[in-house]
Amino acid sequence: MSQPALQTRPMAEPPRGGESLTCYPAHLGHQAQGRDCALLRDLSAEGALLLTQESWAPGQPVRLELKLEGVRACPDSISARVVDCQPRLGAEGSRWRHQVRVSFAPQRILGRKPWPAEGHLQTLAVLLPLYVQSRTPHTPEEVHVPVKEGALLARTHWLPGRRPLILLLHGVAGTSENLYMRRAAASCLEAGYHAVRLNLRGTGEGRWLAHHIYHTCMTDDLDAAVRHFSLHPRVSGVLAVGFSLGGNMALATAAAPPPGLSGVASISAPMDLDRTVVHLERSQPLYHQYVLRGLQEFIRQHHEVWPHVTPAELVKRGLRARTIREFDDQVMAPHHGFAGVADYYARTSCGVRLPRAQVPCAVIHADDDPMVPLDTVLPYVETAADTVSFVRLPRGGHVGFFDGWGRSRWQRNSAMQVALSWARELLPPPPSQPPTNG
Numbered sequence: 228m229s230q231p232a233l234q235t236r237p238m239a240e241p242p243r244g245g246e247s248l249t250c251y252p253a254h255l256g257h258q259a260q261g262r263d264c265a266l267l268r269d270l271s272a273e274g275a276l277l278l279t280q281e282s283w284a285p286g287q288p289v290r291l292e293l294k295l296e297g298v299r300a301c302p303d304s305i306s307a308r309v310v311d312c313q314p315r316l317g318a319e320g321s322r323w324r325h326q327v328r329v330s331f332a333p334q335r336i337l338g339r340k341p342w343p344a345e346g347h348l349q350t351l352a353v354l355l356p357l358y359v360q361s362r363t364p365h366t367p368e369e370v371h372v373p374v375k376e377g378a379l380l381a382r383t384h385w386l387p388g389r390r391p392l393i394l395l396l397h398g399v400a401g402t403s404e405n406l407y408m409r410r411a412a413a414s415c416l417e418a419g420y421h422a423v424r425l426n427l428r429g430t431g432e433g434r435w436l437a438h439h440i441y442h443t444c445m446t447d448d449l450d451a452a453v454r455h456f457s458l459h460p461r462v463s464g465v466l467a468v469g470f471s472l473g474g475n476m477a478l479a480t481a482a483a484p485p486p487g488l489s490g491v492a493s494i495s496a497p498m499d500l501d502r503t504v505v506h507l508e509r510s511q512p513l514y515h516q517y518v519l520r521g522l523q524e525f526i527r528q529h530h531e532v533w534p535h536v537t538p539a540e541l542v543k544r545g546l547r548a549r550t551i552r553e554f555d556d557q558v559m560a561p562h563h564g565f566a567g568v569a570d571y572y573a574r575t576s577c578g579v580r581l582p583r584a585q586v587p588c589a590v591i592h593a594d595d596d597p598m599v600p601l602d603t604v605l606p607y608v609e610t611a612a613d614t615v616s617f618v619r620l621p622r623g624g625h626v627g628f629f630d631g632w633g634r635s636r637w638q639r640n641s642a643m644q645v646a647l648s649w650a651r652e653l654l655p656p657p658p659s660q661p662p663t664n665g
Contacts, residue, residue, distance in 0.1 A: 264279075265327070274310065310328040395412060456487075471598075498608075511597055587614050
């Protein structure tokens with residue numbers, strides 16, 4: 228009998244007991260038993276939690292194949308072993324009657340030698356809506372940070388009293404609502420810092436506030452946010468932590484820091500945009516298409532709000548682009564006054580600015596990052612200023628860095644723990660107090 232067609236988008240079962248199960252499609256297979264469609268419910272470098280139609284015996288070796296937008300997410304299926312299989316309580320009438328926990332070749336992980344698919348797992352796990360509360364104990368305040376063409380929207384989480392603040396910067400075509408941004412904010416709060424999830428110019432709900440769109444090195448946005456929050460009476464100092472291209476912006480700002488910025492950290496930041504784009508176009512078509520679609524949606528949404536700033540012809544050129552390079556050449560470079568895409572990449576890559584870094588910087592990167600290869604980063608950190616520390620982790624993918632099954636390990640991933648340890652050395656928070664809304 229043929230297998231049912233896999234859906235290509237996240238799926239949700241009807242809520243049971245107040246819980247809505249958001250999952251991703253997968254296949255679970257065994258030579259003797261055939262292949263079973265499954266839903267991926269939880270994922271870490273060590274294993275996965277799946278909902279399945281059939282029962283699977285503990286100890287049974289299996290192969291797991293992930294799916295995203297109809298394309299195999301990893302270059303090969305992943306060897307795993309069934310840890311346990313339990314019937315799902317209250318799942319009568321559901322297609323997914325069993326809950327299966329599998330482990331991925333643990334000896335390879337514990338030996339600290341990641342296998343090729345692990346970087347992809349870590350990267351794709353960022354998309355899973357796990358362990359993110361719809362409401363946090365610290366309801367964010369909407370703060371408008373003034374900039375030349377309007378304002379930036381900053382989702383600001385306050386803790387009691389005066390203490391340091393950490394500004395969080397999202398990646399390309401991202402927003403303050405990205406799951407990694409929300410998990411990072413939870414980690415900052417738990418560590419005793421005020422946390423700000425900043426929407427860069429033209430992104431998210433903040434696109435109504437500022438006329439123009441940001442580019443990969445628009446340090447004016449970070450400058451404005453640092454100056455604004457450093458003057459707040461509840462703030463004793465400001466640090467910035469940027470993810471991916473947000474890290475590129477943070478590190479570039481370190482070469483000419485505004486008053487009040489005590490240091491910056493980057494997680495999975497590209498140092499050389501030209502080499503990174505070449506790698507994505509030639510070697511990682513799945514990630515390349517994901518980023519390109521995000522850029523195209525970003526420019527389309529901005530046009531709906533500010534058609535005189537991003538005119539229809541500019542948007543058409545962006546939507547016709549077949550590569551990131553073509554999009555940047557047709558949209559970003561001309562919109563921001565660069566001579567072309569080569570000029571844009573050369574002048575906005577942070578790597579060449581690291582020798583001039585004037586404040587402490589922590590560059591955090593994984594050996595198995597499938598989007599920003601390590602060999603595009605090492606030449607720049609080796610020639611960086613003495614203010615720059617390089618933290619090289621054996622695994623973590625791109626902005627992943629998940630360490631295990633539990634909620635705390637998803638919210639406090641290894642990269643954020645490194646960043647917060649670095650932050651405590653620069654600006655330690657005051658002794659902990661009972662949390663309150665603020």
